[in-house]
Amino acid sequence: MSSQSPRDINASRDIEAPVIAKASDTASDITNAKKLFIKTYGCQMNVYDSERMADVLSPIGYTAVDTPEDADLVVLNTCHIREKAAEKVYSELGRVRKMKEAKEAEGRGEMTVAVAGCVAQAEGEEIMRRAPVVDMVLGPQTYHKLPEMVAKVARAQGEVLETEFDTLEKFDGLPTSRDPKGFSAFLTIQEGCDKFCTFCVVPYTRGAEVSRSVDQIIAEARDLAKKGVREITLIGQNVNAYEADAPDGSGKWGLGALIRHVALIGGIDRIRFTTSHPRDMDDDLIKTLGDEPKLMPYLHLPIQAGSNKVLRAMNRGHTYAEYKELIAKIRAARPDIALSGDFIVGFPGETDADFEDTMKCVEEIGYGSSFSFKYSVRPGTPGATMPRQVDENVKSERLKRLQDLLYRQQTEFNHSLIGRTLNVLVEGVGRDGGQLFGRSPYLQGTHFDGDESLIGTIVPVTITGAGRNSLTGELA
Ligand code: SAH
Numbered sequence: 191m192s193s194q195s196p197r198d199i200n201a202s203r204d205i206e207a208p209v210i211a212k213a214s215d216t217a218s219d220i221t222n223a224k225k226l227f228i229k230t231y232g233c234q235m236n237v238y239d240s241e242r243m244a245d246v247l248s249p250i251g252y253t254a255v256d257t258p259e260d261a262d263l264v265v266l267n268t269c270h271i272r273e274k275a276a277e278k279v280y281s282e283l284g285r286v287r288k289m290k291e292a293k294e295a296e297g298r299g300e301m302t303v304a305v306a307g308c309v310a311q312a313e314g315e316e317i318m319r320r321a322p323v324v325d326m327v328l329g330p331q332t333y334h335k336l337p338e339m340v341a342k343v344a345r346a347q348g349e350v351l352e353t354e355f356d357t358l359e360k361f362d363g364l365p366t367s368r369d370p371k372g373f374s375a376f377l378t379i380q381e382g383c384d385k386f387c388t389f390c391v392v393p394y395t396r397g398a399e400v401s402r403s404v405d406q407i408i409a410e411a412r413d414l415a416k417k418g419v420r421e422i423t424l425i426g427q428n429v430n431a432y433e434a435d436a437p438d439g440s441g442k443w444g445l446g447a448l449i450r451h452v453a454l455i456g457g458i459d460r461i462r463f464t465t466s467h468p469r470d471m472d473d474d475l476i477k478t479l480g481d482e483p484k485l486m487p488y489l490h491l492p493i494q495a496g497s498n499k500v501l502r503a504m505n506r507g508h509t510y511a512e513y514k515e516l517i518a519k520i521r522a523a524r525p526d527i528a529l530s531g532d533f534i535v536g537f538p539g540e541t542d543a544d545f546e547d548t549m550k551c552v553e554e555i556g557y558g559s560s561f562s563f564k565y566s567v568r569p570g571t572p573g574a575t576m577p578r579q580v581d582e583n584v585k586s587e588r589l590k591r592l593q594d595l596l597y598r599q600q601t602e603f604n605h606s607l608i609g610r611t612l613n614v615l616v617e618g619v620g621r622d623g624g625q626l627f628g629r630s631p632y633l634q635g636t637h638f639d640g641d642e643s644l645i646g647t648i649v650p651v652t653i654t655g656a657g658r659n660s661l662t663g664e665l666a
């Protein structure tokens with residue numbers, strides 16, 4: 191859930207044929223092909239949502255482009271998780287304003303500017319006030335209404351602010367058909383969070399935990415498989431809190447049962463899920479991890495901190511010993527599993543000794559990859575007003591020490607794969623051309639020589655080299 195690098199969703203369509211379509215609520219509204227630019231910040235949930243915004247806008251004539259300059263509609267899909275993430279929006283809006291002014295001054299048409307995602311949900315009205323360039327603010331549960339909102343702005347009915355919270359209505363309102371961008375796709379099965387960790391904004395920006403219906407998820411997975419997708423990552427803020435009615439009326443399904451049914455879909459060869467909360471890792475899911483060969487041997491299971499005192503203050507709902515026990519159970523079920531985690535240093539009240547507990551946790555558990563952050567005060571969360579906030583310099587020192595250890599573990603893990611043959615899902619040609627690029631079962635980017643006809647297939651690659659972030663190999 192943690193990559194903060196902006197990702198541009200660019201549905202590269204080769205032809206730009208004019209699309210004639212009707213805006214959803216004005217039958218006489220005929221539009222020409224329009225250009226849509228979406229910039230995505232934050233977690234996988236936003237990556238998924240950005241793709242779905244493109245899907246919902248496609249029938250009314252919008253085609254995704256990969257630069258904002260000429261776009262008719264610019265959407266910033268934002269993240270509120272840390273202060274830096276949220277502040278990025280305002281600097282980006284400054285740049286967008288200049289582009290909009292240039293476009294309109296040069297007679298290249300108008301540009302509608304929308305802010306979506308978690309900043310929109312958290313500070314919609316402030317955005318409208320601080321950035322008059324913004325025409326539309328839309329929270330994460332309102333994307334199915336985008337065509338209606340775009341039409342409203344076009345009719346010059348002023349700014350539009352939509353921050354309602356009806357997750358199921360959102361999914362019911364999105365088209366069932368998707369336009370996947372490659373061979374690996376995210377599929378949201380659960381949204382929202384009821385855990386209320388004291389540092390976190392997600393329960394406020396995404397609302398309560400809601401699970402999509404099994405039928406809806408299976409239909410979407412089948413549609414993706416039909417379009418060539420080989421790998422599906424089931425996503426949610428707490429994906430293992432998934433619970434929905436069994437389609438045959440036999441009770442409730444958790445994530446384990448859902449995975450076993452997605453695995454029955456022909457063409458889907460790899461399944462992943464993220465992000466899991468330690469409290470919701472039930473025995474059925476652990477057993478599924480052991481038994482289902484399509485499930486990849488990689489688990490993101492954040493602990494955040496190793497000290498019981500800090501875990502309690504964070505309201506994580508478990509101790510370090512319970513986490514360790516859980517990991518032992520998971521490793522017994524799936525011995526080849528690699529773990530990934532999230533860590534926060536400098537939570538209010540964290541002493542040197544507490545921090546050493548986090549170091550000890552990392553030493554003892556051993557992580558194949560990780561994301562680690564300095565605690566960032568989020569207005570409105572309980573952590574913001576806790577006493578004994580930690581000095582920024584202390585946070586920086588702790589983060590440096592923790593990352594030295596985590597990065598060393600990651601490099602060692604990657605090195606341990608040299609000589610082994612791993613199945614790689616070939617996604618395309620590497621950035622520097624020539625070599626093919628794909629993902630190993632452990633998600634490392636893997637480069638190797640091969641024919642482009644292999645793109646979209648899963649091939650065995652013998653690993654010959656490893657760095658901190660990627661592998662190189664030869665076709666086996
Ligand atoms: N639901 C997931 C996490 C979602 S947020 C879970 O419970 O694990 C992704 C990560 O961002 C968190 O795991 C946490 O490490 C980090 N994070 C969240 N709020 C933060 C804050 N206020 N300061 C620093 N890091 C934070």
Ligand code: SF4
Pocket residue numbers: 383384385386387390391392393427428467
């Ligand atoms: Fe945030 Fe905690 Fe919910 Fe994860 S479980 S989204 S960290 S409140």
Ligand code: F3S
Pocket residue numbers: 191231232233234235236268269270271307308391392395396
């Ligand atoms: Fe960020 Fe919202 Fe995801 S705050 S991490 S985009 S749920």
